[in-house]
Amino acid sequence: MSELCFEDVTVRYGTGRRAMKAVDGVSLTVPSGQVVGLVGESGSGKSTLARAAVGLAPLAAGRVMLDGQDVNHRPASGPGRAVQMVFQDPYASLDPRMSVGDSVAEAIPRAARSDAHARRAEVTRLFRLVGLDTAHIFARPAELSGGQCQRVALARALAARPQVVVADEITSALDVSVQGTVLNLVRDLQRQTRLGMLFISHNLAVVRYVSDIMAVMYLGRIVECGPAQEVLTDPQHPYTRELLAAAPHRDGYTWDGAREESGAVTDAEPPDPHHVPAGCRFHPRCPVGPLALPGRTDCLTLDPAVGAAGRTHSTACHFAAGLPTPSGTAT
Numbered sequence: 001m002s003e004l005c006f007e008d009v010t011v012r013y014g015t016g017r018r019a020m021k022a023v024d025g026v027s028l029t030v031p032s033g034q035v036v037g038l039v040g041e042s043g044s045g046k047s048t049l050a051r052a053a054v055g056l057a058p059l060a061a062g063r064v065m066l067d068g069q070d071v072n073h074r075p076a077s078g079p080g081r082a083v084q085m086v087f088q089d090p091y092a093s094l095d096p097r098m099s100v101g102d103s104v105a106e107a108i109p110r111a112a113r114s115d116a117h118a119r120r121a122e123v124t125r126l127f128r129l130v131g132l133d134t135a136h137i138f139a140r141p142a143e144l145s146g147g148q149c150q151r152v153a154l155a156r157a158l159a160a161r162p163q164v165v166v167a168d169e170i171t172s173a174l175d176v177s178v179q180g181t182v183l184n185l186v187r188d189l190q191r192q193t194r195l196g197m198l199f200i201s202h203n204l205a206v207v208r209y210v211s212d213i214m215a216v217m218y219l220g221r222i223v224e225c226g227p228a229q230e231v232l233t234d235p236q237h238p239y240t241r242e243l244l245a246a247a248p249h250r251d252g253y254t255w256d257g258a259r260e261e262s263g264a265v266t267d268a269e270p271p272d273p274h275h276v277p278a279g280c281r282f283h284p285r286c287p288v289g290p291l292a293l294p295g296r297t298d299c300l301t302l303d304p305a306v307g308a309a310g311r312t313h314s315t316a317c318h319f320a321a322g323l324p325t326p327s328g329t330a331t
Contacts, residue, residue: 002067002163004030004053004083004196009062011048020274022048024220025062025305030164033194037211037228039204039243043273045220046200047088050168053198054085066163081109084162088169090149094141100152101127101137107159126155129192131185147178151185158189164196171206183209204247208232216240219273219281221305226313236315238286280304280318288319 011023023045030036038046051057053064055072064071066082087093094103105123127134130151141149150170157165167186171179187210190197201207207214207228214228216239224237235241268285271277283289283299290296296319304316311320 002082002196003032004071004164004198005065006049006053007063007065009049009052009064010060011045011052011057012060018274021060021220021276022057022273023052024276026217026220026222028215028222028225030196030198031213032196034212035190035197035199035210036213036215037207038198038200038215038217039202039207040217041202041243041270043219043270044217046202046217047168049217050085050166050198050200053164053166054083056085081160082163083166084157084160084164085166085168086150086153086157086170089173090146090153091141093153094149094156096141099138099140100144100149104152104156104159107156109161122159126159129158129189130155145178146174147182150174150182154185154189158193162195164198166198166200168200169202172201172203179206186210204232204243216243219271219276221281221316222314223282223316224313231313234312236311236313236320237282237317238288239282242287280316282317 006026006028009023009026010021013020013022026045026049028036028038028049038049040046048057052059053071059072071083094100098106101123104126105119108119108122123137124134127137132148132151132155136144136148136152141152144152153170170186171182174182183206186197186199190210197210199207199210211228213225214231215222215225216231216237217223218239224231224235224240231240232244235244268291271281271284277284279301280286280289280299280303284291286292286299288296289299298318302318304318308314308316311317
């Protein structure tokens with residue numbers, strides 16, 4: 001089993017004045033055999049971080065490490081590809097001209113697919129593992145449903161014999177009736193294989209269903225991270241509380257306190273990622289920040305990431321729940 005570590009990872013798009021840091025100094029660990037759920041709104045940098053894990057987004061700074069080795073510099077002659085990704089759109093990630101069985105077979109490590117009979121047997125095993133009828137092996141992607149294609153994508157990722165799987169919004173393109181089936185499959189597969197997994201979604205209900213650890217991302221940075229149950233029941237960062245307050249009550253986890261704060265400004269437009277606010281990045285939208293409480297000027301100038309490691313859930317907030325302010329005055 002292996003541990004995937006993002007060490008101060010930065011991914012930059014563009015150059016010059018239009019350059020943008022889609023991911024800015026992110027450090028995150030996916031422990032061996034556990035699922036880390038990464039949640040945040042669209043544009044927060046979740047998918048860019050996922051692509052960085054598999055080398056599809058070049059790093060401007062930092063490293064992605066797997067068991068002490070840089071993922072991008074691991075020897076290619078190993079028994080399999082160490083980190084595999086399952087993409088959001090299963091149709092876009094499968095070759096429409098190939099049968100889905102051939103797509104899965106192609107991902108099997110070369111040393112294990114020299115014999116045609118063994119290769120066919122492995123493809124059959126993988127199809128059964130993800131709950132697909134083996135009769136679909138000769139079908140093309142267009143002949144299968146979205147849920148079936150996503151199962152094929154999971155089988156292909158597992159065919160490469162990875163040590164960590166990155167799942168990027170794998171249920172968002174599926175019908176609601178199919179999402180639960182795929183989530184049950186993901187949870188069962190993870191328990192059987194004991195692989196580490198980075199599971200990315202904007203849906204809190206989905207993340208809490210499959211995750212052991214939950215990380216919240218906002219505007220390129222992790223703003224809160226801790227055991228999933230603790231983050232959901234005792235959120236520390238105002239952004240996390242806003243996400244929970246916006247979630248349907250039937251999900252079982254809500255946070256009404258954020259709506260009760262005076263001067264809530266959550267309807268403000270998200271900042272331009274090309275011009276990130278100084279100090280706390282969330283302060284232009286924060287219901288407990290300087291727009292609602294003018295005395296909290298620290299949010300305008302001081303980076304809350306400094307000292308976050310010493311706070312509950314490593315929260316990047318000067319006024320995280322139950323903590324003193326930077327100047328030492330109780331909240």
